[in-house]
Amino acid sequence: MQLTDQDLAALGEAATSAALKAGELISSHSSKKLNVENKGGADSLASQVVTEVDLMAQELILEMLDKYSKLFDLGTLGEESPDNHERFEKDYFWCIDPIDGTLAFINQQHGYAVSIGLVSKSGEPVIGVIFDPLKKILYKAVKGQGAFRNGRKWTVQSAKDAPLYLVSDSSFQDHPLFNESISELKAISEDLGYNGFETQFKGGAALNACWVIEKAPACYFKYPKKKQGGGSLWDYAASACIYSEAGAWVSNMHGEPLDLNRKNSTFMNHEGILYASTKEIANKITQINTKLKR
Known part of the structure; x- marks a missing residue:
């Protein structure tokens, strides 16, 4: 099915709610001792480490997006679960990283975020939501509807006389x-x-x-x-x-x-x-x- 501007706006709000809720979960564990595992399969430590919080955050996001996925027949691709290839079958799929920057999260350093995208079968990104739970900054965009930083319109503004x-x-x-x-x-x-x-x-x-x-x-x-x-x-x-x-x-x-x-x-x-x-x-x-x- 082809998503309308109204559909995309509704799905953008759903992704925002899920990202904010996952951010709350992540923040509640940010100072706790974590069980860190190595999932392998990539070339750097940052891409190999995973914690129980990654798994909990992804489960929470999927639960919150489930009714929308069913309503609009959307696929899902999440970092912490096997590729189910729904992205090749559905017109659109959620692309979810529950904690992007897990190594920074483990080390209690700034640099981790919740990332939720919606991508068409052709590979075009149509929704993007990134939430920085440490600084409480929400970045959001919906195709054709602009980009926003904490609710304010956001466009590139290069500083003058800057490096x-x-x-x-x-x-x-x-x-x-x-x-x-x-x-x-x-x-x-x-x-x-x-x-x-x-x-x-x-x-x-x-x-x-x-x-x-x-x-x-x-x-x-x-x-x-x-x-x-x-x-x-x-x-x-x-x-x-x-x-x-x-x-x-x-x-x-x-x-x-x-x-x-x-x-x-x-x-x-x-x-x-x-x-x-x-x-x-x-x-x-x-x-x-x-x-x-x-």
Whole structure:
């Protein structure tokens, strides 16, 4: 079925309620001792760790969205459950990361969030809700209805006389192309007339994307690679919708739309990801990718 603007608005409200409730649950456990397990299957500690709170939060979200899923015949894809392939059968599917940035949550550091997206079968993100339970900030977007930060209209506003920011997770500092990338980004900052270059390495994918808009001019990216990893569909579905509505740039590292309903995997390593506050910055980074990955 084709969802109307009214349908999307209602589903956006449902996703918001679920994200806020999951955020309350997460906050209630943020200072408690956690049972941490390793689920394997990826290339970094951040993508392997899971706690009982991740599982509880996903169950809560699914319960709250269940009646809407039945009413609109929606599929589901959640990080903490096997891929049931409903995303290939339904016209739309929920794409849920109950705690994006679990490692930050375990370490009681800022950088974790609830992320809920709704994606069409073709891979287009149509709803995005990200809730930062530590700072109590809600980011939300519905296709064609704008992006909002704590209920206020939100669009990219690059600060004047500001540095170019690279926002990323800490694992990028161990990437073999890290030093070359930093040199190239400093050159981009100078070329585009920004006032220096700064970095921030701490968050999960959802908040890193939001922080790019907060810190504009800024960028966040992951290079393509053959090894599985590079984040998963649920890491980027919600923020991709927010970017589309906020006037920011989101694509793979070749400048093409993100493959948010990848056929043979949920990982995004095959094409990488690129978030930027402007198309101009994004174009420069795709050139870095071509240059350094030759």
